[in-house]
Amino acid sequence: MQSALPSAGAAGFTPPVKPTDLAFSQALGMRAAPPGAGHLLELPCGEIVRNHVGTMHAAAQFALAEAASAACLQRDFPALAGQVFAVVRGAQLKYRRAATDTLYAFAQTDEFTRTHLAGDLATRTRTTATVLVELKDAQGNLSFSGRFEWFIARNAPA
Numbered sequence: 001m002q003s004a005l006p007s008a009g010a011a012g013f014t015p016p017v018k019p020t021d022l023a024f025s026q027a028l029g030m031r032a033a034p035p036g037a038g039h040l041l042e043l044p045c046g047e048i049v050r051n052h053v054g055t056m057h058a059a060a061q062f063a064l065a066e067a068a069s070a071a072c073l074q075r076d077f078p079a080l081a082g083q084v085f086a087v088v089r090g091a092q093l094k095y096r097r098a099a100t101d102t103l104y105a106f107a108q109t110d111e112f113t114r115t116h117l118a119g120d121l122a123t124r125t126r127t128t129a130t131v132l133v134e135l136k137d138a139q140g141n142l143s144f145s146g147r148f149e150w151f152i153a154r155n156a157p158a
Contacts, residue, residue, distance in 0.1 A: 016074060016081045019067035028060055030067060039104040039136075040071040056099035061135055061144045065093070068105030069131035069148035076109055077117060084121065086152045089128065093146035103135045103143055110147075117152070126153040 019025055020032045020041065029046050033039045041064060043049065049060035066088060073086065109117070110130040120127035129152055135144035 018074070019070045022067075024063070025067055028063060030064060032071075033104070037104075039106045040068045040075070041105040042102055043105070044102045045100055053098075054100070056103065056143070058095055061095065061099065061103065062091075062093065062146075064103060064105050065107075065133040065135055065144055065146045066091070066148060068107040068133050068135075069146075069150070071105075072107035072109060072131045072133075073129060073150065076114070079118070080121065080152075084152050084154055086129075086150050088148055089151040090149045091146055093144065095144055097141055097143050099135070099137060099143040101137050103137060105133060105135055107131055107133045121152065121154055126151065128152065 018032070020030055028043060028049055030041055030043050033042055043056070043060060043064040045056045049056050051057040069088070070086075074081065108131070110132060113129040113131070117127060117129050129150040131148045131150065133144070133146045133148060134142055136142055
């Protein structure tokens, strides 16, 4: 799924798109966290995201986590907005506990990404970034943890 930092279109780079602006995210009921919150995104456990046993579907949790990784890159690297093409390259994840209520997405880049991403893009045309994501309920119970690897390029791939 392409998201987070801006995408490249046929006419060049387009303005950044927030993960919550995507029709898919909106259809799930995903929303941005209120200003000042410690998390980035929220997903209520409504009817559309419930599975056959009444808990939040694994695919909905993955979508929230991937979107949070995108939002994290936008938050941590605002200077790259409009300058790069970014897509998820891979993910490692673990579902830890059934979710039955709203999930809150927390995300942070790993240390290597924090210290090297901007410099790498200043000297190279492409690099990767790693974002660590946790999904928790209102009581702080961990439902999901994941590691998302992003491919990031200064120019759109041919």
